[in-house]
Amino acid sequence: MALDLILRNARLADEAGAFDIGIAAGRIAAIEPHIAAEAREERLESRLVVPGFVESHIHLDKSCILDRCSPEHRNLQHAIKEVAAAKCAFTHEDICSRSQRTLEKAIAHGTMYMRAHTEVDPRVGLRAFEAMQRLQHDYAWGIDLEICVFPQEGLINDPGAEELLIAACERGADLIGGCPYTDSDPHEQMARIFAIARRFDLDIDFHLDFDLDPSWMHVDEVCRQTDEHRYGGRVTVGHATKLSMLRSQDLADAARRLADAGVAVTVLPATDLFLLGREHASGAPRAVAPAHRLVEHGVACAIATNNVLNPFTPFGDCSLLRMANLYANIAQIGGASELAACFDMITTLPAKMMNLTDYGIAVGKPADLLVLDCNDRSAAIAEIATPLFGIKRGRRSFERSAPRLIPPCSEKI
Numbered sequence: 001m002a003l004d005l006i007l008r009n010a011r012l013a014d015e016a017g018a019f020d021i022g023i024a025a026g027r028i029a030a031i032e033p034h035i036a037a038e039a040r041e042e043r044l045e046s047r048l049v050v051p052g053f054v055e056s057h058i059h060l061d062k063s064c065i066l067d068r069c070s071p072e073h074r075n076l077q078h079a080i081k082e083v084a085a086a087k088c089a090f091t092h093e094d095i096c097s098r099s100q101r102t103l104e105k106a107i108a109h110g111t112m113y114m115r116a117h118t119e120v121d122p123r124v125g126l127r128a129f130e131a132m133q134r135l136q137h138d139y140a141w142g143i144d145l146e147i148c149v150f151p152q153e154g155l156i157n158d159p160g161a162e163e164l165l166i167a168a169c170e171r172g173a174d175l176i177g178g179c180p181y182t183d184s185d186p187h188e189q190m191a192r193i194f195a196i197a198r199r200f201d202l203d204i205d206f207h208l209d210f211d212l213d214p215s216w217m218h219v220d221e222v223c224r225q226t227d228e229h230r231y232g233g234r235v236t237v238g239h240a241t242k243l244s245m246l247r248s249q250d251l252a253d254a255a256r257r258l259a260d261a262g263v264a265v266t267v268l269p270a271t272d273l274f275l276l277g278r279e280h281a282s283g284a285p286r287a288v289a290p291a292h293r294l295v296e297h298g299v300a301c302a303i304a305t306n307n308v309l310n311p312f313t314p315f316g317d318c319s320l321l322r323m324a325n326l327y328a329n330i331a332q333i334g335g336a337s338e339l340a341a342c343f344d345m346i347t348t349l350p351a352k353m354m355n356l357t358d359y360g361i362a363v364g365k366p367a368d369l370l371v372l373d374c375n376d377r378s379a380a381i382a383e384i385a386t387p388l389f390g391i392k393r394g395r396r397s398f399e400r401s402a403p404r405l406i407p408p409c410s411e412k413i
């Protein structure tokens, strides 16, 4: 067997024992307990090999703008207002350079697939969309970038936004999103987004139900329209923080409704924790939808980053492992199988949500592999294991050195 690279003594997520993984022509050519072939080798010493992380929800275009925004009065309305004002001045080069900084951090933390939610409206025109197309091309060596265009400021109430969305779809947007809570007619916005999606045969990803009032939900209408258009398996909602306020039986009912409609859910712990519940002087709710419980009912759920260094979230290192650890911590999850389920929410489940048919570790699939400094999925989440290196289509795409202690007896100055 002619191989380009052999990863020796690797652990795999669902398999006992260790395996060698043979790579040839950018694809996985063999997975066996011992591959008897000559090729360049990496000895992994029982470290975990997983497919690259999947970031299903991030805003590259408005990342890294804290220095342009007021730090006062941080809440959702303030964040939307600040960014709406700032984006009028976004240029192509400016968006590219900030997005590039964020994208490179994500690649260096093991992310190999990404859905970039990208604002298209009369303030920013198609500049953010065009910047994402440039990055999609320039960084194809390290990441598969999917562009989701959406109207952050609304659609019905924002003349010109719909024409720009359609123009982006004509020019190759990968999917379309919505933000019904910012619109004067949320249900009509959903209907128009579904109409555009069907016209261009695109999947849909809505920002939705981003508050803590469980007495009504836009997701009910999304499920209804998904059924009406037979769009099951092609629709995702992000945030859905209202779900965090439901009683157990109501949550189970909502989960079954989502699963039946084929609507997926992405939770965004950093933003949800930072912006919501501020009206509580003490005892603020955790405000993050219990995704692991939705998964138990068959909903495809993901944990994602959302915002980085902007008024929505003034934090961010683009590490999905850190985000999954944050989720597990606030969801009070600690058992090995539950932590492994959290790992699936940054790998296999968002891959299902994004319909990545070539995702996973199996002979014949693209060699998109990540080596973590741990032995299993639960340890990866609990310890926020270091991603040591990544391989994208058979080529090394990033590496990080493991830390090394230097006790006095070995000191060399």
Ligand SMILES: [Zn+2]
Pocket: 057, 058, 059, 117, 207, 238, 306
């Ligand atoms: Zn978002």
